[in-house]
Amino acid sequence: MRKTYNSLILMLLATVSLSAQSPSTQTDFLESTGKIYVVVAVILLIFIGIIALLVYLERRLAKIERAHEDL
Incomplete structure (x- = not known):
C-alpha cells in the first residue's frame, strides 16, 4: 500500500514538473x-x-433578523 502511495506521489510530481x-x-x-x-x-x-451580492444579502438578512427580534 505504501509503495502505491509513493509511486502515485512520484507520478504527480513528474507531471507538475513537465507542465511547468x-x-x-x-x-x-x-x-x-x-x-x-x-x-x-x-x-x-x-x-x-x-x-456585492453577498454583502447585499447579508444586509437584508440582518434587517430581517432585527425585525424578527422586535416581535
Whole structure:
C-alpha cells in the first residue's frame, strides 16, 4: 500500500514538473494579442459581483433578523 502511495506521489510530481517546462500555446496566444487582460477583467468582474451580492444579502438578512427580534 505504501509503495502505491509513493509511486502515485512520484507520478504527480513528474507531471507538475513537465507542465511547468512547456507553457501552453493558448496562454501565449492570449498574451500576445492582449486578450489576457480581458479574461482577467471578466474574472474580476464576476468576483466583484459575487461579493456585492453577498454583502447585499447579508444586509437584508440582518434587517430581517432585527425585525424578527422586535416581535
